[in-house]
Amino acid sequence: MALFEISEPGEAPSTLPHRRAAGIDLGTTNSLVATVMEEVAATIGDELGQHLLPSVVRYRADGSPLVGLTNQQFIHDDPLNTISSVKRFMGRGVEDIQTLANKFPYEFVHAERGMPRIKTVAGDFSPVEVSAEILKALKVRVEQTLEGPLDGVVITVPAYFDDAQRQATKDAAHLAGLKVLRFLNEPTAAAIAYGLDQGAEGIHAIYDLGGGTFDISILRFSKGVFEVLATAGDSALGGDDIDRAIAEWLLEQADIGADADHKRLQEVMYHARVAKELLTEQDSVELTIRRPDGTDWHGQMNRAEFAEQIKPIIHRTLAPCKRVLRDAGIELRDICEVVMVGGSTRIPLVREMAGKFFHCEPHVDIDPDKVVAIGAAIQADILAGNKPDNDMLLLDVIPLSLGIETMGDLVEKLIPRNTTIPVTRGQKFTTFKDGQTAMAIHVVQGERELVRDNRSLARFELQGIPPMVAGAAHIQVTFQVDADGLLSVSAKEQSTGVETGIVVKPSYGLSDGEVEKMLRDSLTHASDDVNIRRLREYQVEAERAFNVLQVALNENGEQLLSSVERARIDTALDALQSVRQGKDYLAIKKAMTVLDRVSSEFAERRMNASIHDALTGHKVNEFSE
Amino acid sequence: MGITLTDTAAEHVRGFLKKRGKGSGIRLAVKTSGCSGLAYVLEVFDQVEPEDIVFEDRDVKVIVDPKSLIYLDGTELDFSREGLNEGFKFNNPNVKDACGCGESFNV
Numbered sequence: 001m002a003l004f005e006i007s008e009p010g011e012a013p014s015t016l017p018h019r020r021a022a023g024i025d026l027g028t029t030n031s032l033v034a035t036v037m038e039e040v041a042a043t044i045g046d047e048l049g050q051h052l053l054p055s056v057v058r059y060r061a062d063g064s065p066l067v068g069l070t071n072q073q074f075i076h077d078d079p080l081n082t083i084s085s086v087k088r089f090m091g092r093g094v095e096d097i098q099t100l101a102n103k104f105p106y107e108f109v110h111a112e113r114g115m116p117r118i119k120t121v122a123g124d125f126s127p128v129e130v131s132a133e134i135l136k137a138l139k140v141r142v143e144q145t146l147e148g149p150l151d152g153v154v155i156t157v158p159a160y161f162d163d164a165q166r167q168a169t170k171d172a173a174h175l176a177g178l179k180v181l182r183f184l185n186e187p188t189a190a191a192i193a194y195g196l197d198q199g200a201e202g203i204h205a206i207y208d209l210g211g212g213t214f215d216i217s218i219l220r221f222s223k224g225v226f227e228v229l230a231t232a233g234d235s236a237l238g239g240d241d242i243d244r245a246i247a248e249w250l251l252e253q254a255d256i257g258a259d260a261d262h263k264r265l266q267e268v269m270y271h272a273r274v275a276k277e278l279l280t281e282q283d284s285v286e287l288t289i290r291r292p293d294g295t296d297w298h299g300q301m302n303r304a305e306f307a308e309q310i311k312p313i314i315h316r317t318l319a320p321c322k323r324v325l326r327d328a329g330i331e332l333r334d335i336c337e338v339v340m341v342g343g344s345t346r347i348p349l350v351r352e353m354a355g356k357f358f359h360c361e362p363h364v365d366i367d368p369d370k371v372v373a374i375g376a377a378i379q380a381d382i383l384a385g386n387k388p389d390n391d392m393l394l395l396d397v398i399p400l401s402l403g404i405e406t407m408g409d410l411v412e413k414l415i416p417r418n419t420t421i422p423v424t425r426g427q428k429f430t431t432f433k434d435g436q437t438a439m440a441i442h443v444v445q446g447e448r449e450l451v452r453d454n455r456s457l458a459r460f461e462l463q464g465i466p467p468m469v470a471g472a473a474h475i476q477v478t479f480q481v482d483a484d485g486l487l488s489v490s491a492k493e494q495s496t497g498v499e500t501g502i503v504v505k506p507s508y509g510l511s512d513g514e515v516e517k518m519l520r521d522s523l524t525h526a527s528d529d530v531n532i533r534r535l536r537e538y539q540v541e542a543e544r545a546f547n548v549l550q551v552a553l554n555e556n557g558e559q560l561l562s563s564v565e566r567a568r569i570d571t572a573l574d575a576l577q578s579v580r581q582g583k584d585y586l587a588i589k590k591a592m593t594v595l596d597r598v599s600s601e602f603a604e605r606r607m608n609a610s611i612h613d614a615l616t617g618h619k620v621n622e623f624s625e
Numbered sequence: 626m627g628i629t630l631t632d633t634a635a636e637h638v639r640g641f642l643k644k645r646g647k648g649s650g651i652r653l654a655v656k657t658s659g660c661s662g663l664a665y666v667l668e669v670f671d672q673v674e675p676e677d678i679v680f681e682d683r684d685v686k687v688i689v690d691p692k693s694l695i696y697l698d699g700t701e702l703d704f705s706r707e708g709l710n711e712g713f714k715f716n717n718p719n720v721k722d723a724c725g726c727g728e729s730f731n732v
Binding site for chain 2: 003004005006007008009413522523526527529530
């Protein structure tokens with residue numbers, strides 16, 4: 001007797017394997033990948049523990065392109081072949097990038113259909129291809145961690161990305177061999193990471209100050225869905241501006257002219273960045289800067305001085321904040337929560353000024369560099385079907401159960417009604433007859449036990465099952481209902497991998513009244529349904545036993561049975577044959593018991609015979625190894 | 626008839642609910658499993674559906690949907706220890722035969 005544990009509602013163990021899913025934040029400056037492991041979403045680092053992957057791809061004359069950190073120095077040393085900020089070109093035509101392109105050193109080749117390509121030593125590449133390289137690097141990282149291929153990813157895009165830009169991102173994912181479960185707006189991902197979709201309905205502000213861009217988005221969460229009410233921002237405002245302001249102050253303090261050589265300026269920029277990072281934790285920093293004449297400047301910078309320098313920059317974020325409120329048509333007091341995203345929001349003054357503007361304490365607990373990727377990973381985990389019946393992203397529920405037809409005109413339900421979508425469920429089925437090479441999959445909807453009392457949705461056939469004895473084939477049938485209510489059914493034979501499937505819209509042409517009637521019928525007929533299921537199950541079992549015995553008798557009934565024994569089995573078979581289509585399940589059961597008794601000796605002899613066959617002609621020592 | 630619990634089973638359910646912090650009782654159900662046969666479902670519940678039938682035994686609420694009740698009526702839920710394992714056990718008078726591991730059964 002099996003022992004049971006109490007499960008959470010709807011989480012009773014099912015046969016569906018855990019799916020590998022990841023969330024990807026494909027950023028202008030840096031990209032990240034995160035996944036949910038053991039209920040916790042976390043970003044994944046490289047072998048050196050670096051989580052941020054600089055969105056930089058360097059093409060080489062010989063060898064494959066390099067992605068990430070090691071390339072950053074080449075932005076200056078090999079600018080034509082080291083592509084950064086490619087996100088800015090995604091889905092843009094030649095005309096669109098004309099003004100943008102002047103700011104970058106790359107040479108653009110204009111192809112016929114308006115898709116610009118970047119000329120490098122390794123050939124011409126489109127922004128889509130460059131992005132694909134970044135995605136491939138992230139894919140490798142997550143697949144190593146999860147020890148297997150990804151089933152799907154959620155990729156975040158800016159809320160203002162249009163269809164062309166999203167399509168270009170999708171193409172890049174496709175090139176990288178990734179299946180996109182869904183695109184998620186970056187601010188929405190941040191809100192999900194903080195669990196705002198678990199809270200009450202309301203309006204939230206997402207303040208995203210990154211390395212080079214500032215975005216402010218207003219989201220409304222209602223009925224389980226986030227809606228982007230408005231976005232605003234400044235595409236040339238970010239942490240780099242803060243570094244520059246500090247560097248200028250340092251140059252002034254150290255009495256170094258702005259005409260100092262490039263290397264010296266780079267060094268000062270580096271000190272500025274270090275000072276910025278230290279001042280988020282401590283009240284003042286000690287600095288030493290070498291002047292061009294070889295002497296050193298020693299000094300310190302405290303938080304007040306730091307704040308004074310960067311205040312005008314942070315102040316520039318407030319104008320878009322005002323604009324976005326106006327565009328969204330809401331008042332300041334309508335905002336419930338403020339979420340901070342982007343590395344620059346680590347600076348205490350940024351938090352303070354944003355908090356003061358929105359009159360509330362912003363969310364800062366999750367690493368602002370990782371928060372978007374984490375939200376995407378949580379979403380990916382749900383979309384991949386790893387959290388059945390999770391009430392997160394409650395978009396809709398399935399009004400009627402979905403299942404397939406099994407032997408005996410019976411329905412096997414795979415997704416019970418009232419399950420929230422999106423959802424994925426699976427179950428293993430097997431063949432009924434020896435040598436069966438095809439299986440008909442009949443998808444039905446409804447609560448009743450018999451196929452004919454339910455609604456037929458679709459039929460298809462899985463062919464190419466290798467011939468095996470009945471019950472040996474493993475066919476995984478998977479039902480997946482996406483967020484739009486679209487049902488995809490697939491059937492896969494596990495040994496050969498042959499697979500086929502179909503997509504249907506179960507809610508199509510079904511009124512509320514019909515749904516209600518189908519539900520009521522299932523309750524009024526509950527007891528009939530149970531009886532008929534029991535009868536059908538015995539009928540199916542009888543047919544199976546009948547077939548198995550026939551095959552066995554044809555094979556070696558002659559040699560293993562005396563005529564008396566054979567006659568006894570034949571009589572029992574006839575008896576079963578006469579009742580097995582009838583309505584009396586007890587009669588079928590009785591006939592099967594009799595058949596079982598008279599044929600058990602035969603079964604035993606068959607077993608001995610096959611063991612004998614297997615051993616005959618072999619020496620004992622052949623088996624000893 | 627209905628559903629009953631043994632003292633030890635009731636004690637374990639109450640302990641489970643206390644530890645979980647929410648939930649009003651347990652749901653017993655059967656679901657079809659494989660090409661034939663049925664399997665038990667034992668879950669904590671947060672919500673009672675309108676058609677559910679509610680039982681109460683030893684201060685534990687047990688809900689069963691009407692279809693499952695046909696297979697489960699008269700069941701006593703027990704908690705037992707078998708070697709290293711311990712867990713809940715369905716003593717179901719409707720069962721005619723069960724598979725070897727006891728996870729699926731026939732009526």
